[in-house]
Amino acid sequence: MEIEETALPGIGLRHDFPTRSGRRLGVVSHHHGRRDLVIYDPDDPDSSRDSIPLTAEESDVLSELLGAPHIVEKLADISSAFAGLVGEQIAILPDSPFEGRPLGDTQARTRTGASIVAVVRDQIVHASPRPDFRFEAGDIVVVVGTPENTASVAALLQSG
Amino acid sequence: MHSTGTTFLELGGVLFSLGILGHLALRVGISPIPLYLVGGLAFGHGGLLPLGASEEFISVGAEIGVVLLLLTLGLEYTAGELLSGLRKQARAGVLDLVLNATPGVVAAFVLGWGPTAAVVLGGVTAISSSGIVAKVLGDLGRLGNRETPVVLSVLVLEDLAMAVYLPILTALLAHHSFARGSLTVAIALGLLVAVLYVALRHSDKVTRLVFNPSADRDDEVLLLRALGLALLVAGLAQRMQVSSAVGAFLVGIALSGPVAEGAQEVLRPLRDLFAAVFFVFFGMQTAPADIPPALLAGSLLALAGVVTKVMTGWWAARSAGIGTMGRFRAGAALVARGEFSIVIAGLAVAAGIEPKLGPLAACYVLLMAIIGPLAARFVEPVTRTTRRRLSRS
Numbered sequence: 001m002e003i004e005e006t007a008l009p010g011i012g013l014r015h016d017f018p019t020r021s022g023r024r025l026g027v028v029s030h031h032h033g034r035r036d037l038v039i040y041d042p043d044d045p046d047s048s049r050d051s052i053p054l055t056a057e058e059s060d061v062l063s064e065l066l067g068a069p070h071i072v073e074k075l076a077d078i079s080s081a082f083a084g085l086v087g088e089q090i091a092i093l094p095d096s097p098f099e100g101r102p103l104g105d106t107q108a109r110t111r112t113g114a115s116i117v118a119v120v121r122d123q124i125v126h127a128s129p130r131p132d133f134r135f136e137a138g139d140i141v142v143v144v145g146t147p148e149n150t151a152s153v154a155a156l157l158q159s160g
Numbered sequence: 161m162h163s164t165g166t167t168f169l170e171l172g173g174v175l176f177s178l179g180i181l182g183h184l185a186l187r188v189g190i191s192p193i194p195l196y197l198v199g200g201l202a203f204g205h206g207g208l209l210p211l212g213a214s215e216e217f218i219s220v221g222a223e224i225g226v227v228l229l230l231l232t233l234g235l236e237y238t239a240g241e242l243l244s245g246l247r248k249q250a251r252a253g254v255l256d257l258v259l260n261a262t263p264g265v266v267a268a269f270v271l272g273w274g275p276t277a278a279v280v281l282g283g284v285t286a287i288s289s290s291g292i293v294a295k296v297l298g299d300l301g302r303l304g305n306r307e308t309p310v311v312l313s314v315l316v317l318e319d320l321a322m323a324v325y326l327p328i329l330t331a332l333l334a335h336h337s338f339a340r341g342s343l344t345v346a347i348a349l350g351l352l353v354a355v356l357y358v359a360l361r362h363s364d365k366v367t368r369l370v371f372n373p374s375a376d377r378d379d380e381v382l383l384l385r386a387l388g389l390a391l392l393v394a395g396l397a398q399r400m401q402v403s404s405a406v407g408a409f410l411v412g413i414a415l416s417g418p419v420a421e422g423a424q425e426v427l428r429p430l431r432d433l434f435a436a437v438f439f440v441f442f443g444m445q446t447a448p449a450d451i452p453p454a455l456l457a458g459s460l461l462a463l464a465g466v467v468t469k470v471m472t473g474w475w476a477a478r479s480a481g482i483g484t485m486g487r488f489r490a491g492a493a494l495v496a497r498g499e500f501s502i503v504i505a506g507l508a509v510a511a512g513i514e515p516k517l518g519p520l521a522a523c524y525v526l527l528m529a530i531i532g533p534l535a536a537r538f539v540e541p542v543t544r545t546t547r548r549r550l551s552r553s
Contacts, residue, residue, distance in 0.1 A: 006309050007241070007244075007309070008303065008308065008309060008312055009236075009237050009241040009245060009309075009312050009313060009315075009316045010236040010237050010241070010290070010294060010312060010315070010316070011294065011298075011303060011312065014303070014304060014309075016304070026304045028303045028304055031421045032421065032425065036301070036303055036304060038301075038303070038304030040304070044483065044485055044486070045306070045483075046305060046306040046307055046482050046483050046485065046486035046489075047302070047305045047306070047307075047485065047486060047489070048301060048302065048303075048304040048305055050301065051301030051302070051303065051304050
């Protein structure tokens, strides 16, 4: 999917993309945290038919409704389908050796057997992060594995 | 010597009536700036309710208003945004300034006011009100539109042009000799380049002057330090005869990142208060009896101002590959003039170059601040009907 990014000087950033159904959707992110959900006019691709201002809380709810249940469902599936597996949430602390480094560097799966299935940053869920995903302090890493394995991931992320 | 009681009564009365006027403006969907000007006309000499005791406070408040307007203007765009705007839209910016300064310059010569007044009036007609434009685009839900980045980058360039224009204007107004005038202009431009460089490369260090990023954010500290720094630099710039407005503007550009956003947020209520005081003060300096004679010239200038801004927006949007409707939307969005036209005219009025210039500028901004938002709102139906009629005939 191709997401177009446009800087709006003095206001913030705009991201927009075409949907498979032929419509165009966008989000204007204001510097102050407000978001506008933009639905483009199919007859005039330059203009927005609707622009819905969302508070920070509302956009969180919307993104959760759109994306997060997916991950929660998946996590629930894993726990019930494979008895003995747990999902653990581990925070990246500012002094973590992996702060600012890509996920691939941890070699978490090879070294511990547990999988990193998602990273939550600024209340946004990044599902199935790729190996080049860079950790930042404050990220919450969601790990799935046996209790021992997830504990070793926690130790790994904390002290390398 | 007036008593504190009288001063409070007058100030309270002024601010409260501005609040009522602002409320009215919101209800009708126009900018409150023209109503503040009208309020100022009523409170000034020869008005309905002339003020006495609070005039001194209002005149200092108006100066602070200019500093805050320019400081928040500088904070609005980062140095990076200014330079990338310059790189991408330089031609649109030049066209914008040339097309839109022309009516003012021509008017000044036709009225026989001379070259300095022409420079002033050209500035008054050229600069759009970034405050009104950004607000109108947000209110109409057009931030997502494809022509909006074009409109914003024209505003960014006007912003940069102000930084060059204001020192030149200040030097001209001060009646300096050519050598002295060129020196102050050179100092101001050198400072601008230096500030842009520092803001691009070392903005974190400047930012640390105002705020310690490692500490928790404290709005009070941020407010006092940002305002203090802006006033210090503004005062210094004024001493060097560069214009306090330019100093404040440069401080705004030098600050960046989250601190700039935070400062903008905490300064906003203060700016709204003192900017309103500034508009009232400008209105107060104009005698209401001088407005009717300026109406004809003001309306003609307004008409020319609408046409030239629509042309600018149309051209800029076209070269960005925007469709016909979007080109007209971009043009109409730029029509509003407001705070910066008054800042420019205010400098000229303070220097006392031409007594009729103040009323003309007041009249022009009154019209343009009302027409601008209306033009942006009604451009779509008007364009649609016109195109339908044209295709039918």
